[in-house]
Amino acid sequence: MIGLCTFILSLSISALLALDNGLARTPPMGWMSWATFFCEVDCEKHPNACINEKLYKEMADKLVSDGFRAAGYNRIHIDDCWMELSRDKHGKLVADRERFPSGMKALAKYMHDRKLELGIYEDFGTKTCAGYPGSIDHIKDDADTFASWDIDYLKLDGCYVDIDLMPQGYPKMTQALNRTGRPIVYACGWPLFFHIAHREHDVDYGAVEKACNSWRIFDDIEGSWESILRTITYVEKYQDVLAKAQKPGGWNDPDMLVIGLPNVSVDQARVQMTLWSIWSAPLIMSNDLRTLGSEFKEILLNREVIAIDQDPLGVMGKRILKTKSIGIYLKPVTPVIQERTSLALAVVNKNELEVRVVQFTLRTLGIAKGERYDVRDLWTGEDRGVCDHTTSKSLTPVATSTQLQSQRWSYDDKGILKRPLKFEAVGSKQDEK
Known part of the structure; x- marks a missing residue:
């Protein structure tokens, strides 16, 4: 299984004054x-x-x-x-x-x-x-x-x-x-x-x-x-x-x-x-x-x-963790359910020459107890199984590589929030442990 999941944040997107020409509502x-x-x-x-x-x-x-x-x-x-x-x-x-x-x-x-x-x-x-x-x-x-x-x-x-x-x-x-x-x-x-x-x-x-x-x-x-x-x-x-x-x-x-x-x-x-x-x-x-x-x-x-x-929230994701040449980045994305956003998470190895091992528990990224996520890699198109807040992962990204993941909420046909939540991941091919 790939070594990364993401978490749900309770946040509200504050209103900002913007150029009022009604254009570029998503990035050009x-x-x-x-x-x-x-x-x-x-x-x-x-x-x-x-x-x-x-x-x-x-x-x-x-x-x-x-x-x-x-x-x-x-x-x-x-x-x-x-x-x-x-x-x-x-x-x-x-x-x-x-x-x-x-x-x-x-x-x-x-x-x-x-x-x-x-x-x-x-x-x-x-x-x-x-x-x-x-x-x-x-x-x-x-x-x-x-x-x-x-x-x-x-x-x-x-x-x-x-x-x-x-x-x-x-x-x-x-x-x-x-x-x-x-x-x-x-x-x-x-x-x-x-x-x-x-x-x-x-x-x-x-x-x-x-x-x-x-x-x-x-x-x-x-x-x-x-x-x-x-x-x-x-x-x-x-x-x-x-x-x-x-x-x-x-x-x-x-x-x-x-x-x-x-x-x-x-x-x-x-x-x-x-x-x-x-x-x-x-x-x-x-x-x-x-x-x-x-x-x-x-x-x-x-x-x-x-x-x-192109996510309509338009939020700029930020680096949340850094270890040597590895950066971990988080971005709130839609859909928003009960004032909680879904999330995209990226792990990037910026070193051109070295393969580095990254190990962390999902709790350190804020995964709440009882929440489970299906993981899919969008670069490879592979499903990566299920993880929760107790999962500890070791990831070995190749030199100058990346992995991007995004959580998606989903409903059943009656409008009830499904569990486990759908979680989509975007990433490059990697060695796993």
Whole structure:
């Protein structure tokens, strides 16, 4: 039997003020270009890897044909370097005429015809991070432009601007977007740039969550385990502050899923997918869907893991126990019965080289006397038997591996709560004792 179960908490989810545009009630999902294609604009030398409309159309088609749209990945996000280097004579943004000859409105229609949404990139500063025109003196005009193009999602970065202007500036774009009358999900870079300036404690998350549907919290992620691990370490350090800020309609964003990039192994990819889901983070891939291996596709398309991320409570799970390189994480999830939530629990071995043994009693995780749980592993699809509060388990996760479990309440056909309670687990293949 696998060595982990979870417990029931009596808790109430407090009401939080959030951006009132009614959007992103669950974490956004989709595909973004940056971590794979960056700012490649030479389409003669790199015709299949440059920032142009062909790239985004091809990725959209793969979302549809390969089952990603059906699993919830319903947005294509354009990142930096899509514009001309200067605005037009009226001060309007213009898509690069050679690389986007059809224009953004036509590209949005291409997405909408496939039941996808289109996201676009801008920057609050004088320039984007790659040096293209920024929005600081053009907020209303740019919001109107995006709405006229039928854009569905805006990522507003924070390069080339004094960060002390952000608490007033980012809400100005909120207001401008709302005035357009078009529903546009709004992703902010605001807390990220306070982190870069080593001023995390100056971030007013109450103001952030009123202005933004999501907000970047840490450095750009790269396609390596070292980068993923740095992100995990940072989120753990600030998890109490971040968890208080998060709610449906407003999400902490630890950056893109780099699952499928060359230097990320299958086990490491599973760790990222697991923890991003425990955190209720946006699941926005950045990879090449045209060449994505089946082993990575299987991770990204695991419906039961995605359901943990997309749980309607929108609670950010937190690390509750740590032993050497092993982390144990807990997240309240639906359904809620008699004010008690179900739970998801993850065990992650962050060590690349060592197999470690983790041993603990379920009582230490809060399993109450008399409660029993059926366990099922969602990564392997295997049922793992029954456990209760007296069970002591020894778990041996392989190097850089993960296990995620989620308790589910269930009823019989008369509406009576069944016992034992249904308990679902998400985990990687592991040696057991």
